[in-house]
Amino acid sequence: MASLFIHSSFLSSPKPSIPIISSPTKKPPPPQILHTTVPLAGKTNPAPSTTLQTFWDWLSNKGVVSPKSPSVKPGIVPEGLGLISQKIFSRNEVVVEVPSKVWINSDTVAASEIGGLCGGLKPWASIALFLLREKGREDSPWRSYIEIMPSGNDSTIFWSEEELSELQGTQLLGTTVGVKEYVQSEFLKIEEEIILPNKHMFPTITLDDFLWAFAMLRSRAFSNLRGQNLVLIPLADLINHSPGITIDDPSWEIKGGGLFSRELKFSLRTPIPVKAGDQVKLLYSLWISLQVLIQYDMEKSNAGLALDYGFIESRSDRNVYTLTLEIPESDPFFGDKLDIAEANGFQETAYFDIILGRPLPQGLLPYLRLVALEGPDAFLLESIFRNSIWGHLELPISRTNEELICQVVRDACKTALSNYHTTIEEDEKLMQQGNLDPKLEIAVGVRAGEKKVLEQIDGIFKERELELDVLEYYQERRLKDLGLVGEQGEIIFWEPK
Numbered sequence: 001m002a003s004l005f006i007h008s009s010f011l012s013s014p015k016p017s018i019p020i021i022s023s024p025t026k027k028p029p030p031p032q033i034l035h036t037t038v039p040l041a042g043k044t045n046p047a048p049s050t051t052l053q054t055f056w057d058w059l060s061n062k063g064v065v066s067p068k069s070p071s072v073k074p075g076i077v078p079e080g081l082g083l084i085s086q087k088i089f090s091r092n093e094v095v096v097e098v099p100s101k102v103w104i105n106s107d108t109v110a111a112s113e114i115g116g117l118c119g120g121l122k123p124w125a126s127i128a129l130f131l132l133r134e135k136g137r138e139d140s141p142w143r144s145y146i147e148i149m150p151s152g153n154d155s156t157i158f159w160s161e162e163e164l165s166e167l168q169g170t171q172l173l174g175t176t177v178g179v180k181e182y183v184q185s186e187f188l189k190i191e192e193e194i195i196l197p198n199k200h201m202f203p204t205i206t207l208d209d210f211l212w213a214f215a216m217l218r219s220r221a222f223s224n225l226r227g228q229n230l231v232l233i234p235l236a237d238l239i240n241h242s243p244g245i246t247i248d249d250p251s252w253e254i255k256g257g258g259l260f261s262r263e264l265k266f267s268l269r270t271p272i273p274v275k276a277g278d279q280v281k282l283l284y285s286l287w288i289s290l291q292v293l294i295q296y297d298m299e300k301s302n303a304g305l306a307l308d309y310g311f312i313e314s315r316s317d318r319n320v321y322t323l324t325l326e327i328p329e330s331d332p333f334f335g336d337k338l339d340i341a342e343a344n345g346f347q348e349t350a351y352f353d354i355i356l357g358r359p360l361p362q363g364l365l366p367y368l369r370l371v372a373l374e375g376p377d378a379f380l381l382e383s384i385f386r387n388s389i390w391g392h393l394e395l396p397i398s399r400t401n402e403e404l405i406c407q408v409v410r411d412a413c414k415t416a417l418s419n420y421h422t423t424i425e426e427d428e429k430l431m432q433q434g435n436l437d438p439k440l441e442i443a444v445g446v447r448a449g450e451k452k453v454l455e456q457i458d459g460i461f462k463e464r465e466l467e468l469d470v471l472e473y474y475q476e477r478r479l480k481d482l483g484l485v486g487e488q489g490e491i492i493f494w495e496p497k
């Protein structure tokens with residue numbers, strides 16, 4: 001049997017059907033704005049309203065908001081803090097514009113006292129270190145901003161061992177463990193090379209602190225402002241996500257500061273119309289429309305949402321399972337197969353995100369057939385076929401090859417399914433019961449979603465197995481092309497005259 005290697009490892013980036021967390025079934029309290037003394041709901045140790053007022057004053061002093069006629073204000077909402085409308089917004093209207101003088105990015109770090117120490121660090125690591133240093137300084141100019149950040153969220157990186165055990169068998173568990181290990185290894189390097197040799201510049205920073213800073217960056221950075229462009233935008237980063245908004249375009253842009261200014265501005269728009277906050281008294285039941293909300297990222301899987309933000313959605317196409325395929329080095333045709341994969345945009349290892357309810361992703365079947373190619377089919381790997389091979393691999397090559405890919409994929413699905421400690425039915429029962437703890441709700445939703453995708457994949461290849469006798473394979477297609485197969489599929493022999 002060919003050594004076709006499939007495993008269920010997690011997505012390459014530390015990346016990524018349940019009731020929606022942000023739409024509680026109970027009638028929620030109306031949002032509270034600034035001056036209230038009501039404790040903040042939902043998130044871990046959220047900022048008290050005095051802290052919120054200090055933040056507002058800081059924004060006013062910096063000229064970011066106009067305190068007399070603000071269009072939005074930070075307020076207390078079920079998701080922690082959020083942006084509450086102070087006027088009626090129409091669709092696509094600018095909600096707030098935040099000038100770059102209050103952003104925190106690599107430039108902010110470079111211009112700071114620790115800039116010289118952070119030159120070799122990745123942007124996220126240098127900003128994390130900056131945040132923690134400023135958090136520890138009594139007189140930090142960033143204090144008012146950092147203090148409104150929550151002490152945590154429901155991201156799986158904060159889950160206890162017991163909570164993580166609910167994710168048994170899931171790819172999300174693997175990703176979470178991988179991300180935590182990655183953050184830890186970065187922390188240990190930074191601790192040794194920067195923190196300990198410069199103790200006078202840093203407060204005591206633990207791995208947990210570093211993980212907190214990492215989580216703040218993952219949850220607060222806008223999805224296309226990551227990597228090298230990673231930036232924290234105070235005020236704008238209070239915007240919460242609405243699963244009901246399914247507009248794909250980002251609701252923000254970076255603009256030039258205007259004719260007389262070189263300063264950039266982060267401009268946040270509302271993707272949907274919003275009512276004014278004071279309508280809450282008149283229209284209590286429409287409280288949710290008072291908060292300005294956006295869609296964080298239409299492309300993220302539930303696992304990605306759980307890891308980055310600590311919530312998931314009920315939309316079925318948020319359920320994703322990543323199949324990882326590999327051309328093993330031990331394959332006698334390793335070199336040729338790798339050449340072909342690379343010529344067609346793939347590598348030795350390829351990741352395919354399978355989405356619930358969607359067809360198999362492009363490239364999966366050809367890649368599978370390539371990896372499984374062996375024996376009499378291996379002639380297709382010869383260099384004369386190099387330009388046409390991918391086209392051939394798009395269609396079944398031989399019964400043996402097609403049977404092998406079906407078997408291997410189905411076996412991989414069965415193995416993966418046997419690793420979960422619950423069935424889909426058990427998960428659905430739990431969801432129907434309702435009132436789950438938010439983290440358990442995430443765990444149950446993700447594990448049910450992954451299993452559904454695995455069953456979908458198994459189903460597709462099971463159906464294929466049943467068609468093995470009627471599929472058309474390479475040799476038949478070739479004979480047809482040469483005009484050597486008749487209408488009924490019979491071989492037409494050349495008869496000498």
Ligand SMILES: C[S@@+](CC[C@H](N)C(=O)[O-])C[C@H]1O[C@@H](n2cnc3c(N)ncnc32)[C@H](O)[C@@H]1O
Pocket residue numbers: 021022043046079080081082148149150153154219220221237238239240241242243308309310311
């Ligand atoms: C960009 S911050 C938004 C501000 C945040 N609510 C706060 O209190 O600082 C993203 C975080 O807000 C929370 N959040 C945003 N939208 C949410 C939603 N629809 N459901 C649950 N939590 C949400 C999550 O904790 C997420 O990690």
